[in-house]
Amino acid sequence: MRITDAMRAVFVELLVHGPMSRAEVARRLDLSPSALTKVAKPLLDAGYLIEQSSDGQKGVGRPSQPLQVDASRLSFIGIKLTADELFAVRADMTAVIQDQLSLPLAGHDVDTIVAQIAEVVRRLTEAHRDVAGVGISLAGTATPGDPVVGTSPFLGWSQVPLARLVEEAVGIPTVIDNDVRALTVAQQWFGEGVGRSSFALLTVGAGIGCGLVLGGRVVTGRSGATGMIGHLAIDDRGPLCERGHRGCARAYATSTAIRRTIAITLDQPDLTFDDCLELARRGQPVARRVLDDAGRALGQVIATVANIIGPELVILSGEAVHMYPLCADALQAALTQHTHWTSTPVPVSVKPFTFAEWARGAAVSALQHLLLHS
Ligand SMILES: [Zn+2]
Structure with a gap:
């Protein structure tokens, strides 16, 4: 399926703002009803969007029913690295946490941490083939558009191509992000x-x-x-x-x-x-x-x-x-x-804090980057 900018816009609008009528989506995005129908059809056919009937059942071909994202269609792994622990979650497309785990870091050298990340991803994905991306957040300079961690003071890292190394190890698209920014991204799309x-x-x-x-x-x-x-x-x-x-x-x-x-x-x-x-x-x-x-x-x-x-x-x-x-x-x-x-x-x-929230932010960072930039 070729993803167009209009498809992305419709999908993100529904992902962030919840179910809404076709008329409302069209109004918000300044699309004509026929243009919206054309944009929504491939997303409905591929199962990314569903039409929800008033009795809660999925409807087919009922244009009067609200459109919504099928949050369970894909999931994302989010991982937060601290100086001594790794926190990981698997979250659906609306950032609802489905599973989580944490483990102590066995060391700070890059190979050790990449191996631990790969193990965590394996454990969180073994019964779930729908994982579309891995996000890793850490304190330091990192952005989703760059596979390289510039500096991470807590880990003593400089210029580490973490996203590429993890992607090679797990076979899933991987992005990295600064931990505070990842938390911000989660609040932007699914929080206050x-x-x-x-x-x-x-x-x-x-x-x-x-x-x-x-x-x-x-x-x-x-x-x-x-x-x-x-x-x-x-x-x-x-x-x-x-x-x-x-x-x-x-x-x-x-x-x-x-x-x-x-x-x-x-x-x-x-x-x-x-x-x-x-x-x-x-x-x-x-x-x-x-x-x-x-x-x-x-x-x-x-x-x-x-x-x-x-x-x-x-x-x-x-x-x-x-x-x-x-x-x-x-x-x-x-x-x-x-x-x-x-x-x-x-x-x-x-906002009360949990470590799972850091990892959830990393999952949303991966979701946002892969949705908007790939
Ligand atoms: Zn100071």
Whole structure:
């Protein structure tokens, strides 16, 4: 089947916005009814679209029934690599997770990780021949249009042709992406970004990441570098980050920095990040102050992003987002203080975080890239 741009547009419209009448699809895409019929027919014949009758049964040749994507027609594997673990999901075309697994990384050398990815893909696909793509996300510079990971600090990689190596090992089209951007893509098509032409997604965890959608497009930036907001200067009298900046956002607001500052100040080196949150919850003054400082730094980061791009929404997520209730007041106060005086503070939506969500993002990144660019 030759895929035309009109077919892609119809399919994506239905994929992202759900079932709708032929008249509605035609109106949204500025197509005549006959043009839509011509575009939809091959997609219906190939089983990518179905017509859903009001009683929930698939209908055939009933033009009055809404069109929808058959989400089960294809599935995608999404894999998120961290410094020490691999999280994987198999998701259908609407990003609903069907299966998932995780395993510890056996090492950081490329051959070892490619072999582990191949094993995971084999396990998730053995009873499913419908897997159309593999997406792999990781912290660092990577874009779906390039098979090469530029830099991945956590893995110690530079210029690794990961997508090509995995594709050769598993025999399925493979794309790579920056992890925060992949999460952003999932929100754009299947999350809070649906129907918004601009939004930002901020992640807070061991680092601070930022994915951007502007004018309906995910921003990739030069060489995959975009949203590098972690070392934004907050206060030049503040603590040092690991790169030697005094008072940058990372020095205040990452889980690593929060834990370290509280553990050193209280002289309790074994405190975990969650121990620190518990201390703050109980009102321990040092922990409270450090969480307030973290909230202020995040509020300033969000205000800066909002001042530059004017997003409709900022979604806040990441491994450390459960600290939000402990720093929300300081965050909102700083957001208000640093938002340009002609604007109102951008709405912030807090999204609970799971590692499966990172992997799901990688699956959606593969879906989006293969759908739009192949
Ligand atoms: Zn820094």
